[in-house]
Amino acid sequence: MVVKTVWSVDHVCGHAGEVDLSARRADQRAGYARWLSGRDCTDCWHTARAQDAEATAERIAVQRAAEAEAARAWEEEFRMPPLEGSERAVAWGARCRHQLVTAAYAALVTEGAMSEGQWAEVEDAVRPVTPAGWWIDQRETDPVDLPELLAAASGTDRPIENPHF
Numbered sequence: 001m002v003v004k005t006v007w008s009v010d011h012v013c014g015h016a017g018e019v020d021l022s023a024r025r026a027d028q029r030a031g032y033a034r035w036l037s038g039r040d041c042t043d044c045w046h047t048a049r050a051q052d053a054e055a056t057a058e059r060i061a062v063q064r065a066a067e068a069e070a071a072r073a074w075e076e077e078f079r080m081p082p083l084e085g086s087e088r089a090v091a092w093g094a095r096c097r098h099q100l101v102t103a104a105y106a107a108l109v110t111e112g113a114m115s116e117g118q119w120a121e122v123e124d125a126v127r128p129v130t131p132a133g134w135w136i137d138q139r140e141t142d143p144v145d146l147p148e149l150l151a152a153a154s155g156t157d158r159p160i161e162n163p164h165f
């Protein structure tokens with residue numbers, strides 16, 4: 001007897017279909033057909049995946065909007081100047097700046113030994129750094145390094161070596 005190659009499968013999604021299992025070994029076909037019957041049909045699987053992708057994109061968009069809103073409120077409260085760059089870079093850089101500066105405050109002041117007065121100096125150093133790209137570049141930096149990075153950005157971490165100045 002020859003084991004059939006085309007099997008009809010009743011998928012859990014309610015659809016039935018015929019599958020060609022000729023590429024599988026004869027003794028594996030029944031098991032594979034049973035495995036398929038425990039899953040959605042190909043169409044439903046693709047639809048579910050597309051919906052997942054859409055839901056993920058929507059979730060990210062909602063999260064981005066919330067982060068942008070938080071960054072705007074923070075900029076207003078702490079008198080942070082707008083960033084410079086393309087529209088996309090400014091939006092991204094604003095989120096990075098907000099997240100990095102608030103994380104630095106938590107690490108250095110709330111959980112660290114820095115005084116509010118010293119922190120005010122850090123904030124003063126944050127304000128002049130307005131290129132959005134700078135903040136995007138620092139997005140994965142350790143928040144405790146922020147004061148050092150700000151000093152590097154303003155050039156105050158290096159003594160001026162040119163004797164003519």
Ligand SMILES: [Zn+2]
Binds near residue numbers: 042
């Ligand atoms: Zn289906």
